[in-house]
Amino acid sequence: MSKMKEKILMLAGISILLAIFSVMSAYAAGDSNDGGNYIGPGGCKFCHIDSYNSWIKTNHSRAFERLVERGETTNASCLPCHTTGWDSMTKTYKFRDVTCEVCHGSGDISNNIAENVILVMYSQENRTQEDAQALLARMNLTKKSMIRNLTSELCGRCHQGKHRPTYEEWNKSDHKNSLITLKNNTNARDTCMKCMGTEYFLAEEREKPTLNTSTLGITCQRCHNVHNPQEENLLRTSKKILCESCHTNEGAKPGKAPKHSQSEMRRSTSGVDSDTYIYQPNAACADCHRYTRTYNETGIGEYGITGHTFNNEFLVCLKCHEGFPSAEEAEKFVKKQQEVVMEHYNRTIIKVNDAKNLTKTISGEQRAVYDRIYNESTFNMQLVSSDASKGAHNPKYAEELILKAEIKADNILRGKPEATTELPGFDFLSGIMTLLLAVIAVTFKNRK
Structure with a gap:
């Protein structure tokens, strides 16, 4: 092969790579369409009824309504985060609202198992779970692995920008670097991950990662559960106890140094011979450490504040x-x-x-x-x-x-x-x- 041909092939290869990278960049900028066959929340509902019933009570299930209320149903800047399966190239989406498949990936399954499950299993009444499993075994169909993304980047695809800069603020917080901080601590143990790591906190006991194998620190999912509409802002538990479940000395006694004793300090507990003054505040940690401000609240073009740096703001x-x-x-x-x-x-x-x-x-x-x-x-x-x-x-x-x-x-x-x-x-x-x-x-x- 001549040197000229080699140069031509090399340039062609570079051009192809640049084209691929440009497509990847476009996807990262706003696409939620992963190229699969989207089945919609109704398709997921048949097997995941409890999750569906929780989702339907959240604001995610009403995301498109916000666009209707504001007359923005054709606004390409808003649609990527208020729909499912948005394609920035065609300016189209698969389903309205932030549905299961935005976070878990498209629900297409090998050999259209979703359609088979819906049409075959659930069209037949009085089927037991054992019957259903036996039927699936006979059909010899396998489900594509569902995505379970625990990174803050997943949420940050939409929870960012001047309206709700949650992701940008979290990136400036100590929570973002919690795993790095922990791994640099020579006294750290695997059990520290129950507060400092999302993977460890959510994993089953036999599947918990070690400090060395953990890859995620405190991400959004450590404090939030999108399937928990009972709590404000989809928190895992009440804001009155969420922060204090980790910011506590865990019952340390004299002879053992207490760590992060914010809960005990604000409630006047745990000290030795120090029960003269007792203070039981009505305010929760988040009331002071999560100051919020809506977009344009005090001036045109002013960014919103979501309180996810967790720094104290004296305005509160x-x-x-x-x-x-x-x-x-x-x-x-x-x-x-x-x-x-x-x-x-x-x-x-x-x-x-x-x-x-x-x-x-x-x-x-x-x-x-x-x-x-x-x-x-x-x-x-x-x-x-x-x-x-x-x-x-x-x-x-x-x-x-x-x-x-x-x-x-x-x-x-x-x-x-x-x-x-x-x-x-x-x-x-x-x-x-x-x-x-x-x-x-x-x-x-x-x-x-």
Whole structure:
């Protein structure tokens, strides 16, 4: 073969590859049509009646209605995410609404098994499940594997952009990098994946992946279940307990360091000798950490906000705390609280470390006593640090934890580890602190 022919063939090959890539890019940009034979939700219903009945109650089953209401039924920018089997080349779709096949792939089955199942199995009344399975065996038909995509990219095909930038926000969140964070932690175990990995959480016990084999961290499906219309926003469980099912120290006791103790901190639980102040907030985690704003709410062209970075937005404070004139003043108030808590924390941690060093010098029967009191002291401090809010979740409780830790450390340092940790007049001191914070709030308000 001449060099000229080789060059021609090479250029032809490159052209073909570019054509393929351009088609792939077009598909990625909005197509949901995978080239299969779509059977529609009615076809899936015959075998998956429970899933169908759940789907029919969700907004996905009414996605096309939104276009009808807004007169956008022919808008090619809207149709890909409000229909099933959209083809960007022909500008056509297979079915209205976001049906089963958008997420699970087209329902075509080898040798048209779907049609056979519908026409043969379900046209005959009084058939048992055993009869149906026997019939399928005789027909020797095999079903194409149904897609079960657990990536956030699946949801992100539509839940993105200026109207609902959920995917973009999630990409900026710590949840997105949860698996990387976990694999870089030398103390991580497979069981950590129940909170940090979607695959592990959803898998049957005998099929759970290991930390090494897991490929997905916290994706949309870890918190959401599209087949659960009973909960707001298709959450897996109530928003009042969803976050706290993972952001908890899981019953850790003194001697074992607590981790991510946000639940215990906001509910005033788990601390040692720290039950003087109990706080039971009405607000759920998501009420503060999922600030939302609709598209164009405050200005033309302004992006919507879905709250999926999970960062705190101080505008939400104004919904409950009417005394703040602005989000900026609310932020100043919270930061002042944090300064007070952390100043006390930093002062006390020095004493706790000194108590640790002294405890190491104790021998005999007294060593167990010193160890216990030291563990209780450091446990209270760890509750505050592992909460990672610098006391913002519950400043009064954080103060009490630190105070009790400080007293225990002081008792060790003066050689009386089992001395009382009661705080005479703590309620009075707590009241003074509350009054002080109220004065600060009024001062900020008057500055306006």
